[in-house]
Amino acid sequence: MSEKTYTPGEHPDLPPPANLIGPVAWIRKNLLSTPTNIVMTVLAIWFLYEVVPAAVNWLFLDAAFTGENRDDCRAQASGACWAFISERMKLFTYGFYPIEERWRVNISFLLLIAAIVPVLFDKVPFRKFGLYFSCAFPFIAAWLLLGGYGLTPVETDKFGGFMLTLVIGVTGIAFSLPIGILLALGRQSQLPIIRVFSVSFIEFIRGVPLITLLFVASTMLNYFLPAGVTFDLLLRVLIMVTLFASAYMAEVIRGGLQAIPKGQFEAADAMGLKYWPAMRLIVLPQALKISIPSIVNTFIGLYKDTTLVIIIGLLDPLGIGRASLADTKWTGLSNEVYLFVAIFFFISCFGMARYSLYLENKLQTDHKR
Amino acid sequence: MNEATNPNPSSEDYAVVIRDMHKWYGQFHVLKDINLLVTRGEKIVVCGPSGSGKSTMIRCINRLEEHQQGHIIVDGTELTNDLKNIEVVRREVGMVFQHFNLFPHLTVLENCTLAPIWVRKMPKLEAEGIAMQYLERVKIPDQANKYPGQLSGGQQQRVAIARSLCMKPRIMLFDEPTSALDPEMIKEVLDVMIELANEGMTMLCVTHEMGFAKTVADRVIFMDGGEIIEENNPAEFFENAQHERTKLFLSQILEH
Numbered sequence: 001m002s003e004k005t006y007t008p009g010e011h012p013d014l015p016p017p018a019n020l021i022g023p024v025a026w027i028r029k030n031l032l033s034t035p036t037n038i039v040m041t042v043l044a045i046w047f048l049y050e051v052v053p054a055a056v057n058w059l060f061l062d063a064a065f066t067g068e069n070r071d072d073c074r075a076q077a078s079g080a081c082w083a084f085i086s087e088r089m090k091l092f093t094y095g096f097y098p099i100e101e102r103w104r105v106n107i108s109f110l111l112l113i114a115a116i117v118p119v120l121f122d123k124v125p126f127r128k129f130g131l132y133f134s135c136a137f138p139f140i141a142a143w144l145l146l147g148g149y150g151l152t153p154v155e156t157d158k159f160g161g162f163m164l165t166l167v168i169g170v171t172g173i174a175f176s177l178p179i180g181i182l183l184a185l186g187r188q189s190q191l192p193i194i195r196v197f198s199v200s201f202i203e204f205i206r207g208v209p210l211i212t213l214l215f216v217a218s219t220m221l222n223y224f225l226p227a228g229v230t231f232d233l234l235l236r237v238l239i240m241v242t243l244f245a246s247a248y249m250a251e252v253i254r255g256g257l258q259a260i261p262k263g264q265f266e267a268a269d270a271m272g273l274k275y276w277p278a279m280r281l282i283v284l285p286q287a288l289k290i291s292i293p294s295i296v297n298t299f300i301g302l303y304k305d306t307t308l309v310i311i312i313g314l315l316d317p318l319g320i321g322r323a324s325l326a327d328t329k330w331t332g333l334s335n336e337v338y339l340f341v342a343i344f345f346f347i348s349c350f351g352m353a354r355y356s357l358y359l360e361n362k363l364q365t366d367h368k369r
Numbered sequence: 370m371n372e373a374t375n376p377n378p379s380s381e382d383y384a385v386v387i388r389d390m391h392k393w394y395g396q397f398h399v400l401k402d403i404n405l406l407v408t409r410g411e412k413i414v415v416c417g418p419s420g421s422g423k424s425t426m427i428r429c430i431n432r433l434e435e436h437q438q439g440h441i442i443v444d445g446t447e448l449t450n451d452l453k454n455i456e457v458v459r460r461e462v463g464m465v466f467q468h469f470n471l472f473p474h475l476t477v478l479e480n481c482t483l484a485p486i487w488v489r490k491m492p493k494l495e496a497e498g499i500a501m502q503y504l505e506r507v508k509i510p511d512q513a514n515k516y517p518g519q520l521s522g523g524q525q526q527r528v529a530i531a532r533s534l535c536m537k538p539r540i541m542l543f544d545e546p547t548s549a550l551d552p553e554m555i556k557e558v559l560d561v562m563i564e565l566a567n568e569g570m571t572m573l574c575v576t577h578e579m580g581f582a583k584t585v586a587d588r589v590i591f592m593d594g595g596e597i598i599e600e601n602n603p604a605e606f607f608e609n610a611q612h613e614r615t616k617l618f619l620s621q622i623l624e625h
Contacts, residue, residue: 267470271484272459
C-alpha cells in the first residue's frame with residue numbers, strides 16, 4: 001500500500017478502491033457475503049432450477065390455447081388449458097352485461113383511463129381541463145353503464161367480472177380518500193361534536209368485518225328503510241365499501257398528520273393563514289406525502305376486498321370463475337381459472353404499488369442536494 | 370417601569386402594549402403580571418434562563434399562546450378570543466422561529482409568496498416580485514427555486530426572515546433565531562437582523578446573542594420564573610445590573 005501524501009487542503013477526490021465497485025463486488029456483497037448467505041444462494045438457484053422450467057412448461061410450452069372443451073385440451077397437451085379462459089373471456093370482463101350494449105363498458109373503460117391520467121401525472125398537457133373531466137367522469141360513467149337519458153337502461157345485477165371489480169374498486173378509492181381526510185381532520189377537531197362523530201364512526205366501522213357490513217347492505221338495510229323504498233344492491237355495496245375504506249384511510253392519514261411538526265402549524269398560524277388554507281396548502285400535502293405507502297396499501301386492500309361481494313351474490317371475476325367451473329364441459333380446470341383471476345389482481349395491485357413508489361420519489365424534496 | 374404603570378396609555382401610540390398579563394399552563398403559572406410597552410421602531414431583546422417564559426411571552430403577542438388575564442394590544446388591536454382580531458394582528462406581526470419552520474414541500478420562493486397570495490390576496494406575479502426583492506435583501510436570490518432541505522441552516526433562517534418580511538409586517542418577533550445554528554452561520558443571520566433594525570423595524574427578539582443586544586437593542590429585558598425581573602438600556606443592563614438574579618445570569622453567559 002504505497003499511499004501518496006498530499007499537503008493539507010490539497011487532497012483530491014480519489015476513486016473508491018476497486019473491490020467496492022463492479023459486478024464481482026456486487027456478487028460478493030449480495031450473494032456470498034457470509035456462509036449462511038452462500039447456502040441461501042445455492043438453495044435459491046436450485047429452487048429456481050426446479051420451479052422455473054416446470055412453470056414455463058405448464059404455462060406456455062405444454063399449454064393448449066384452443067379447443068371446444070376440456071377433453072380437446074387434454075388431447076392436445078399436458079399443460080394448462082387456456083382455451084377455457086379465452087372462451088369465457090367476455091364473461092370474465094363484462095359479466096352478464098347485455099352483449100349489444102357492451103360498447104358502453106368499453107367506452108367507460110377508455111374514459112376511465114383518460115380520467116385517471118391527469119390525476120396521476122402532473123406533466124400532462126392541459127392537465128387543468130383533464131382534472132375537470134376527472135371530476136365529471138363518475139357521472140358520465142354512471143350514465144354510460146346504467147343507461148337512461150337516451151341509452152337502454154341496464155340493471156346493476158347484470159354487472160359482473162372485471163367491470164364490477166373496477167366499478168367497486170374505483171368508486172371506493174375515489175371517494176374513500178376525501179372522506180378519510182375529512183374524518184382524520186374531524187378526529188383532531190376542536191369542536192367536540194365533530195370529534196365525537198368522527199371517532200365513533202371510525203371506531204365502529206373499523207370494529208366490524210367488511211363481510212358483516214356487506215350482509216347489512218344486502219339484507220338488513222331493507223328492514224330499516226320504509227316499506228316500498230328500495231335502493232340498488234350495488235349502490236348499497238358501493239356505499240359500504242367506501243365507508244369501510246374511509247375509516248381505514250382516516251387512521252392512515254391521522255398517522256401522517258401526527259408526524260407533521262408543531263412548528264409547521266405555528267408557522268402557518270403566525271402568517272395569518274386560516275384553518276382550511278393552512279390545512280390544504282401546508283399540512284395535508286406533507287401529511288399525505290408521508291402517508292402515501294399506507295394510503296396505497298389501503299387502496300390495494302380495498303381493491304382485493306371487492307372479491308368479498310361474491311358472498312352476497314354479486315359476480316366479480318372470482319364469482320364468474322366459480323360459476324364457470326360448474327360447467328360440465330370444462331370440469332377440473334380450477335388451476336387455470338384461479339391463476340387467471342390472481343394474475344388480473346396482481347397486475348392491478350402491482351401497478352398501484354409501483355405508482356406509489358414513483359410518487360414517493362417524485363415528491364422527495366428534502367436532502368436532495 | 371414607570372410608563373408601564375401608567376393607568377391609561379393610549380394603545381395607539383405603542384406597537385405593543387402588554388398590561389397585567391398572566392398565563393397558566395394548567396396549574397403552572399408560567400407568566401406573572403407582565404407589563405411591557407413597546408414604542409414604534411423600538412428594538413427589544415428579551416433574555417433569561419430556559420423556562421423563564423421569554424418565548425411564551427413573545428408567542429402571546431401573536432396569539433400562538435393564549436393569555437388568561439390582562440390585556441395585550443398589538444398595533445391598536447386587542448387580542449381576545451375574537452378570531453378577526455387575531456387574524457388582523459397576525460397579518461401585521463411577522464415571526465421567525467428557532468427551527469425556521471419553513472415548509473419543506475414548497476420551494477424557497479413559494480414559501481415566501483404563500484402568505485401574500487393567500488392572506489393578502491396579492492396576485493402571484495406581484496408576490497413573486499416582492500419575494501425576490503426580500504430574498505435579495507437577505508442575499509440568497511439564487512436559491513429561490515431550491516427546496517429548504519437543500520439549504521444550510523443559516524440560509525434557511527434567512528429565508529424564514531424574508532418570508533416574514535414579504536407580508537410587510539409592522540412588528541417582527543424573533544424566537545431564538547440563532548440558537549439552532551452552527552457558529553459560523555450565526556453571523557449571517559445576525560447581519561440580516563441588524564440591517565433590519567437599522568431600517569427602523571419594531572423588533573422583539575428572544576436571544577442570547579449579547580453582542581447583538583449591545584449593538585442593536587434599545588432595551589434589554591431580563592426574565593426569570595415567568596416575571597420581568599429587570600429592564601434597562603443595554604449599557605446599563607450589562608454594566609450595572611440591579612438584581613442578583615440578573616448578575617448571576619450575566620456572569621454565566623458572559624463567562625466564556
